[in-house]
Amino acid sequence: MSALVSVFSRDVELAFRAGGGAAQGAVFFGLVTVMFVFGTGPEPGALARVAAPILWTGALLASLLSLDRVFQADFEDGSLDILVQRTETLEFLVLAKAFAHWVGAVLPLLVITPVLAAMLNVEAMWPLLASLLVGSPALSLIGAIGAALTFPLRRANVLVTILIGPLFAPVVIFGTGAAADGALGAGFGAPPLMLLAAVSLFSLIVAPLAGAAAIRFNLQ
Amino acid sequence: MTTQQTSFWTRYANPAAFQRLSARIAPLAGGGAVALFAVGLYFALIGSPAARDHGEAVRILYAHVPAAWMSLACYTYMAAASLVGFVWKHPLADVAAKSIAPIGATFTALTLITGSLWGKPGWGAWWVWDARVTSVLILFFMYLGYMALWNAIEEPTRAARIAAIACLVGFINIPIIKFSVDWWNTLHQPASFTKQGAVDGAIALPTWLLFSAYVLAFFWMLLVNMNAELAERRAARLEAGARPTSTLVAEPAE
């Protein structure tokens, strides 16, 4: 247990260091949003309608940016060998790494989301934040599967995107659906948010199993 | 193979025996596919009436509907082969999974193309974000990702295990993706688009004929792909020498 905590806190520390990626991801998220607005035009009514899809897509792209490195960075400097050699239950290691990615790469996005949402004239702020909070762990978890499958490969970045992109479809659909539903006044027990939570929970089961198997075969 | 009772499976799960068997079956499957395709096309294009509401364009559906069946069936077979390869580590299952992927991708592309051709006269647009078509499009991306993963990994055994994990994760996600896309579609569009009411008894015969042709074509292409892959692997193995070369010996004390 303390080993997993040490891995988690080390990863988070590395992410928040200068050049560690947390701040870069947030900047990227802001830039993507600006580009979308350039594409749609600045008319406030139109912006409010597409705000949730824009922010969901932006958050997804920004989290993809760092996903391929979840295991690859450790693989390249030899510390993946150390972690795996030390760990008897690789499944928990995958969970610790995915959770660290969420804190180090996705949480910064959620922190600046209210600012970006306000710039897009979003009025229903809480439903949007709730949808991101409930759905984004699935991005890190499913992403960890892709990262575990590809970390020894040089072109891992693009490959991760191709592999897990289709699996992100339900997250985006239910995520934007929950945000839209909440804007219409639905409570926290509304179907899309519950479905989104179900997808996150399902990923919580699948990601450690698939990720651990992939790491084992990739180190073999 | 020291056991007396060699069952069907132990006999034909051996790559060499498989190659001998498939050499006999592949031409039959290929010939059957061509014959059924010819008959099916005759009934699809000439021997059946145009549908009341959709006119001649309905004939595209004879090719479209069974291709859509095949696109999902292929992924299912691929997942089954991946599971067998992953659990029992049988190289033939690995080869089968790898060989199914391009065939499945082809059927999926065929589904999308025929769907689009049908869409122009049927719906008035080349592409409509109908729930089924959208799900098939996602499936197409899954095939492409699977094949990209195989191509990216040099070593065949590792590629097989890694690709199998990707395939199985994709497979268990298919119902979730399908459900989410259906949900999304009812949210944004009237469901009437997805009703393909034209598929009734009168047009069932060409559909089934073409489906049978597709199935035989699938087996034919599968056997051809698998044999090519097996030949390539054998060449690589002969080149490398499959025996271990070293062992541990004690060094005399100096």
Add this chain to the structure above:
Amino acid sequence: MPSGPPRITMTARGVAGARGGRPVFEGVNLSLAPGEAVVLRGANGAGKTTLLRILAGLAGPSAGAIEFDGPDMNGDPPTAATASVYLGHLDGAKGPMSVDRNLAFWAQLYGRRGAPFDDVKERLFLSDLGRRPAATLSAGQRRRLGLARALVSGRPVWLLDEPTASMDSPSAARVAEIIQAHCASGGSALIATHEPMALAGERAFRMAAIGDAP
């Protein structure tokens, strides 16, 4: 009795290994008892690294078995994960983190809170480098930091792959001393190396072509 590491015997029986899906070696029998240092030699590609990774539990053997025998560790029988530490070609230090932070992380990873790093750093000539980011170390210094992990881990069985690579001769001599001291306290070490190792009482094995046994 000095409070050394737990006394663990590692035994490999009939182990065969493959690299990149191709068989490399077979029939490896090896026993590493407490206090023993064994040097592993052999040409490039003979399978030294593959064997070490299999013994460390990072890769599965294609045949045979590896056993760790000794007292229970934290209530469970010893395994590669709990009884051994593996040092590969890469040192596993995080470049942006300081030497001290890397050591602290490893100590926590191996469940050893408050280990005395000053002693470890002094023995490996790292005392002045504690605050330096690992990325700024030279190759030899980084190698010494890599070996510091074995000391910090407190694991009895050391599996070391070229531990003295790119080290100057005082450092290499110090590494030999450290290994010797580890074994004297009841630990053991298996060292794959091309370089001469001044270890008193070492046993040496060679990964040799099948049929070339002396």
